[in-house]
Amino acid sequence: MANFWTYGLVMLSLWVGLQHAAVAIDTTVKITPDVVYGHKDGLAMTLDVFTPTENPNGAGVIFIVSGGWYSQWTxxxxxxxxxxxxxxxxxTVFAVRHGSSPKYGIPDAVADVRRSVRFIRLNARQFGISPARLGVFGISAGGHLSLTLGTTGDDGLIKDSDPVNRVSDRVQAVVAFVAPTDLTIMVREAKDRLPAYNRFPALDLDLAAAKKLSPLFEVSADDAPTLLLAGAKDDLVPIAHSQKIKAAFDQTQVPSRLMEFPEAGHGLPPADMKQAVEEMLNWFNKHLAQPTS
Known part of the structure; x- marks a missing residue:
């Protein structure tokens, strides 16, 4: 069974193929690479900014670069x-890299992506976006981290000495592709843990930590509107992950939608990926639209 990051690379390749993309100069976007949003252990944490040069809509979307809680540079x-x-x-899109497994664990990744939202919001004017119109999406582990942002956002740590931490890390819309939502069934103590999870050091958590880091158990009425995209034949992150959190969203009346792809596994085939991207755009257009006066 392939790992999260391999599946992530396959999905990225399919996505790129759908757009007929190539490494070439594109005058429709300004790319600002390696913007530093924080430091730890003497290292810089970075993100890339993709700013449309034609008809920017003033909203920002964060892409969590993660598969298996590994975050790699491209x-x-x-x-x-x-x-x-x-x-x-x-x-305007922000590709955020977090501290990568195996050096860093899931708690580190969560802390990093939360800081990235605060940093982007604090510098919203510089980036040409509204601080009240931020969405996030990710694939697999990136989807888990996106859901974590959507279910655990706060209004900022008012008395913190770091001005970044005094800013809210709430997002206004989430899109999660094939995302784990319950880590308690994936860690070593889990009774029916899939053998494939043994290859992911980020899942070396005890049950208490796993529950705390599981979006499924953090759902509340103030969560961000969320679109879930999942394959019915996913044997790495079974579709039950998405189905259960959808039920939790319904119970708390959080706007949400689950789109199931009947023949897809953890990697969506091209036709499904094309549809998923369209649904993602529709979701962001709906929930990040410019407020009417």
């Missing part, structure tokens, strides 16, 4: 191939 010109539908629609 030349931004190449990465733009999969982000182009968003920039073409006027969204």
């Amino acid at each position: 030349p931004p010109e190449k990465l733009h191939g999969m982000l182009k539908p968003l920039t073409d629609a006027g969204y």
Whole structure:
């Protein structure tokens, strides 16, 4: 069974293929690489910014670069191939990298992506976006981190000495592709844990930590509107992950939708991926639209 990151790369390749992307100069977008949003252990944490040069809509979308809670660097010109539908629609996109497994664990990744939202909101004017119109999406582990942002956002740590931490990390819309939502069934203590999870050091958590880091158990009425995209034949992150959190969203009346792809596994085939991207755009257009006066 392939791992999360391999599946993630396959999905990215399919996405890029759908857009007929190539590493080339694209005058429709300005790319600002390696913007530093924080530091830890003497290292910089970075994100790339993709700003549309034509008809920007003033909203921002964060892409969590993660698979198996590994976060790897890709030349931004190449990465733009999969982000182009968003920039073409006027969204400024932020590709966020977090501290990567195995050096860093899931708690570190969560802390990093939360900081990235605060940083982007604090500098919203510089990026040409509204601080009240931020969405997030991710694939697999990136989907888990996106859901974590959507279900655990706060209004900022008012008395913190770091001005970044005093800013809210709430997002206004979430799109999660094939996302784990319940880590308690994936860690070593889990009774029916899938053998494939043994290859992911990020899942070396006890049950208490796993529950705390599971979006399924953090759902509340103030969560961000969420679109879930999942394959019915996913044998790595079974579709029950998405179905259960959809039920929790329904119970708390959080606006949400689950789109199931009957023949898809953890990697969506091209036709399904094309439809998923269209649904993602529709979701962001609906929930990040410019407020009427």
